[in-house]
Amino acid sequence: MPRAEHNISRADISDNALKVMYRLNNAGFEAYLVGGCVRDLMLGHKPKDFDVVTNATPEQIKGLFRNCRLIGRRFRLAHIVFGREIIEVATFRGHHSDDTALAKQDEQGQLVRDNVFGSIEEDAERRDFTFNAMYYEVANFTVTDFAQGVKAIKRREVDLIGDPDLRYREDPVRMLRAVRFAAKLDMTINPRTAKPINELAHLLSNIPPARLFEEILKLFLSGSGLKTFRLLKQYKLLEPLFPILAKVINAPDSREMALIERVLENTDERVNTGQRVTPAFLIATLLWYPVEEHATKLQAEAGLNSHDAFNIAMGDVLHRQSQRIMIPKRFSTVVRDIWHLQQRLPRRFGRRAYQLLSHPKFRAGYDFLLARGETEGGKILELAEWWTQFQQAAPGAQKKMLTSLRQQEGKAPRKRKRPSKAKSNNHA
Template sequence: MDTEQPTAEIPTEPVILPRAEHTISRKQIDENSLKVLYRLRRHGYKAYLVGGGVRDLLLGRTPKDFDVGTDATPNQVKKLFRNCFLVGRRFRLAHIRFAGGSLIEVATFRRQATEEDRPEDPSLNPFYAENLFGTPRQDAFRRDFTINALFYDIEDFSIIDHVGGLRDLRDQRLRVIGDPLVRFAEDPVRMLRALEFVARLGFSLDETAREAIYLRSALIAEAAPARLREELMELFRHKVAGHVFANAQGLGLLEYIIPGYQAGPGTLALLDAIDRRTAAGQPVTESLVLAALYYEIFSAGLVAAGDLPIGEVLGRAAKLLIPHCLHFHIASGIRHQAAELLVGCYRLQRGPGRRGQQRFVRHPSFAAALAFYQLCCEAGQGDVELLSAWRQSLTETPKEAPRKRPRRRRRRRKPASSPSQS
């Protein structure tokens, strides 16, 4: 369907919510964003706060960042701000930098390309469709989800809704703008982002979007691995990885995000435990994520193999992780840290009192392995009594006294011979 044709879900005219009928105040908006908005307005351009910032403010949440939409072109924005840098070859954006590391992203309103816009030789301008400037309404219809297409007008402090986003916020529903089958084919990563927003906001997923994810899931394998890697880490930073992985697997999406991967129930429980840990204020690292994704598979393989030398266990861990790391271009250092977590859990699972325990306890990776094993226990993937025994053994393990450096003996200098002796 044409995404600019109104339907029963999309109003034919924009819904404008005046200042008296919404809760957004300028006091809630970043000071540097206001500077950008006001300067654009003073020079005769339209300037709106756009996207997730407006959504979060209406939901009573603190936005991660604030983005600005305008009818000024990127070059016109650059002329207004000395601290502006144009970025992006495919999609030109203006980045305005302020003291303290603050960055405000300014995007010019775009529109969908038509057949008339297509150049005779697209190879000479492969990104022509990404930089066709348009009206605010045309720009709203290019966005992904209705709740992300709301505008806050700095001129009269109203909320402008072209696509029914206000109604969907009220109904706590995530809905794609236009035909989900078409929009997911345009950018398959939108399928993963849809599941992320549902988990983060506690919304329901529109049934047409759910069906489209099921039908279009294989397309996400065409997305750049680097982009998918970052999107996956965002799930952990937002504390929704367990929820999203479960939904992605249920819809047949996960096996295309991570080629051939299936998350067992123990893995999903472990991801939930990591989300709870992150929500409690503990930072999440990629090595921890990597170890968690493969711990259940790793443990099952070792149970079948029986007691093995540590060197062979480390080799098995590395071999298990290598295909994932090669696909997502993950550095060998991160892979090694994840392998150490897996091997550390294997040693913990064998219990204290074994040969080499003191050396293991003093190893730099021990504390991280013990913390990871605690997460495994919370997820039902470890032995709580063993965890307690290891903690008890720490109080009983004598600390190795620091070695004293041997005192260096100074050599006596030979007395200089006197002139009379020469």
């Protein structure tokens, strides 16, 4: 498609991506924008990143750019670093000598083989979805559409290139990508592409937990998490990712499902209005009721007190989930803080209320309590509303709230020794 037949303008392309392509062209190599950035530009969206593909080998790319680092073992990629922006440059991928290769399945039925270099035509056939096989060439401003991606965009369809069964066996994460694109781009999954998903969903258990964590971030923290969650449920992909939620998945009207959907809806709103979100809050939500259930079971069966049972339950649930999806410590620590605060926030007497307000993760714990209250109602909602008022109240009003709370509970205030003049009695 010449420039007059498509809507991609260099003004919408990263200056750094243009620099990379021009330098490759000047050195005698082909260079194209490819994949999601071309798809998004064709849709009129602003791409988050720009990927370049070329016939230059990784070593040749590195020779042209001092700010280049090579990554990967099975298939080497070049990352060209411009401050915070990274332009990923890949060499054209080729076909394998035995493309049927079903004999190379592992025990779970996933295909295992290394990538090889090839031509642009072969590279296009190796792409996953039809709308990701469009290539923009800055040398002549053309877009080459190898797999009728423009037609897929017009039909609002997510469609795999090649045999879906084979492509999912090559990389089961493509099933998650199909759902993510359908939710993100407001499209439907082509019936041919959707058909094998239920049968092959189990292959996700063969994906490294660290890679699945990165996929979860893309699925749920990109502004269309609620729609993505519902599609994952529809295509039976939730249970392979979160086996611990098997009961919840089959109870659509449960409080557990209501809380998850409420938090996902709030997360989408925050993402789409430019506010910060953390994976820890979502993980805390997804696993909260399994922790509660496990703690209750430990109390009943092992005779543990509530504190010990809850601590053990937190560790057990996080460990079990990490077997499937890795939860980095920087997030699992915050998850634990949010859960601990659900146990501490009901204890408000004396200095405890002020100490909790100064807790580094108070806001996350309070937001989680509020989501629970809005879902469950009753005493949880009353507690969340109390904390809402307490945060906003002036110091004198806060003291009155605590006094009133003691009177409601029928507890007399404890007499405290007056502090000596040398000591501070400042709650802050």
